[in-house]
Amino acid sequence: MSRDTIPGRNIALGTTLALVSLAVIAPLAAVVLSLNGITPEHLARAIASPDAIAAFRLTFVASLVAALIDLVLGSFVAWILVRYQFPGRPVLDALVDVPLAIPTAVTGITLATIYGGHGFLGAWLEPHGIHVAYTQIGVALALVFVGFPFVVRTVQPVLAEIPKDLEEAASSFGAGQTLTLRRVIFPLVFPAMLTGFALSLARALGEYGSVVFIAGNLPGKTEIAPLLIITRLEEYDYQGASAVATVLLIASFGMLLAINALQRRFSLARKMAT
Amino acid sequence: MSALRALAGALALAISVAPISALAEGTTLLNVSYDPTREFYSAYNSLFKEYWKKKTGVDVSINQSHGGSGAQARAVIEGLDADVVTLALAYDIDAIAQKSKLLSPDWAKRLPDESTPYTSTIVFLVRKGNPKHIKDWNDLVKPGVAVITPNPKTSGGARWNFLAAYNYGLRANHGDDGKARAYVTALFKNVPVLDSGARGATTSFTERGLGDVLLAWENEAFYAQREKPGAFDVIAPRTSILAEPPVAWIDVNVQKHDTAKLAKAYLEYLYAPEAQKLACKFGYRPRLTKILGSCGSHFAQMDLSTIRNFGGWDAAQKRFFGDGGVFDQIYQR
Numbered sequence: 082m083s084r085d086t087i088p089g090r091n092i093a094l095g096t097t098l099a100l101v102s103l104a105v106i107a108p109l110a111a112v113v114l115s116l117n118g119i120t121p122e123h124l125a126r127a128i129a130s131p132d133a134i135a136a137f138r139l140t141f142v143a144s145l146v147a148a149l150i151d152l153v154l155g156s157f158v159a160w161i162l163v164r165y166q167f168p169g170r171p172v173l174d175a176l177v178d179v180p181l182a183i184p185t186a187v188t189g190i191t192l193a194t195i196y197g198g199h200g201f202l203g204a205w206l207e208p209h210g211i212h213v214a215y216t217q218i219g220v221a222l223a224l225v226f227v228g229f230p231f232v233v234r235t236v237q238p239v240l241a242e243i244p245k246d247l248e249e250a251a252s253s254f255g256a257g258q259t260l261t262l263r264r265v266i267f268p269l270v271f272p273a274m275l276t277g278f279a280l281s282l283a284r285a286l287g288e289y290g291s292v293v294f295i296a297g298n299l300p301g302k303t304e305i306a307p308l309l310i311i312t313r314l315e316e317y318d319y320q321g322a323s324a325v326a327t328v329l330l331i332a333s334f335g336m337l338l339a340i341n342a343l344q345r346r347f348s349l350a351r352k353m354a355t
Numbered sequence: 356m357s358a359l360r361a362l363a364g365a366l367a368l369a370i371s372v373a374p375i376s377a378l379a380e381g382t383t384l385l386n387v388s389y390d391p392t393r394e395f396y397s398a399y400n401s402l403f404k405e406y407w408k409k410k411t412g413v414d415v416s417i418n419q420s421h422g423g424s425g426a427q428a429r430a431v432i433e434g435l436d437a438d439v440v441t442l443a444l445a446y447d448i449d450a451i452a453q454k455s456k457l458l459s460p461d462w463a464k465r466l467p468d469e470s471t472p473y474t475s476t477i478v479f480l481v482r483k484g485n486p487k488h489i490k491d492w493n494d495l496v497k498p499g500v501a502v503i504t505p506n507p508k509t510s511g512g513a514r515w516n517f518l519a520a521y522n523y524g525l526r527a528n529h530g531d532d533g534k535a536r537a538y539v540t541a542l543f544k545n546v547p548v549l550d551s552g553a554r555g556a557t558t559s560f561t562e563r564g565l566g567d568v569l570l571a572w573e574n575e576a577f578y579a580q581r582e583k584p585g586a587f588d589v590i591a592p593r594t595s596i597l598a599e600p601p602v603a604w605i606d607v608n609v610q611k612h613d614t615a616k617l618a619k620a621y622l623e624y625l626y627a628p629e630a631q632k633l634a635c636k637f638g639y640r641p642r643l644t645k646i647l648g649s650c651g652s653h654f655a656q657m658d659l660s661t662i663r664n665f666g667g668w669d670a671a672q673k674r675f676f677g678d679g680g681v682f683d684q685i686y687q688r
Binding site: 130132193198199215300312321 | 450
């Protein structure tokens, strides 16, 4: 057996495994294990009733839309923060993290207040027939808000690393702005954009606190899947709650795996090209 | 080999963080309650501490925990060390008895009035001057009236709201279940938002200006009026339901903490005249009729049904709020 060069490897590995098991794997396993003994009929009722299907659809579609908006918006903000000097830049930089820091309930209540019929944005939008609060648009809006920092914070450091001479070199070879952006900058930041997208998507799928305040929570219309979990728990139906949670868990895990695979293939392809 | 040793390291660490049992003195109580009782119990705790000090010479401290009634019950089932629970409906304490065996199933018989020292009912809170002329339940199904009530699947208070509405539907239609169901279906067509808890619904109505009428606990309606004087009127419908929030001590926990005597006294004192007067002040209807007479001028005379008209909580829960129950059917077409 070969001896490791790094001392304390066993202790380090043991501690890490213990903490990961206690904090991450144990709760996840408990969710799946609590499904033990559930009857097929019960399972079908929990995850395939019309209300449940509508809730899953809303959660997945709204999360996807929100993550896509975050991707575009977040990349732009990262670009601005890295490439431009302007007064108030440190303030904007700090503001990006605010959605992660404030309690999600505050986010939800604030959004519902400003987009509600009496809020300063809602009062202006609703006469034009645009209803945001208590609609599916409101759900997506809350998800955009909570997922946005992830894209900025993953893209920003990668953009900052790109040397200016790379663009100058591209332009000296006669590449226009669009071509430089498309063929030089974009391939470098694309993996980071994917990571940011995946993180904000995962966050959106499980988000509860901010959404319940702006969703309206009407069954079959604006009820999200995490709210179904609370509903089942409120009936002391622990297995039903676990069933819904497991579907969300598997779906988010699958999506994250797929995005990671895509990212690996992309960086592999780039390595081969260079 | 090294993988095995790593696993052993993991196990050792897991064991070293095993539960450290708290040292229990018999002078601290944890009261696990629901949202709208926060103000009442902080006042009651001072009253009780004074009374207990005078009676026994012992200083006690009482901690409060508040949240949705169902969520609080689940916390106790899962090990929140409550000495006493004071929840929104008997169904939640029944659930603790059934799921955790922490207290005896006949807990309701241990204190007077099925262990419900104060009551409330469901009333309407409307905007000042009652611009939509809402007087009784039949006004709630009129077109253009927006009704705010939380989701009965996630809120104990909302279950009382729902049963109060259904009760009207039955009474107005000579006990015809089909017509009562049609009435609540029409009512929920006028509900634009289902908040998950009672305080959330109150906030939607009072702070965000949503809806024309809020179905609310009577004490919660008075609370809203106190918080924003001159903004709302309380309308008492002719019929409603007698909401009976129950209290119980948790046998296993009080034995463990050596607080059995204290916990029992804490709950029994709720029935004393001083405590009943305090409950009255915070908008709860006291059980003692002589107190009701002296302080209860703000309580309207109403014809109140009880949960027993619906066969008790177990039957009502299954029939109305269970999976595929009446509430689910309202939202399925």
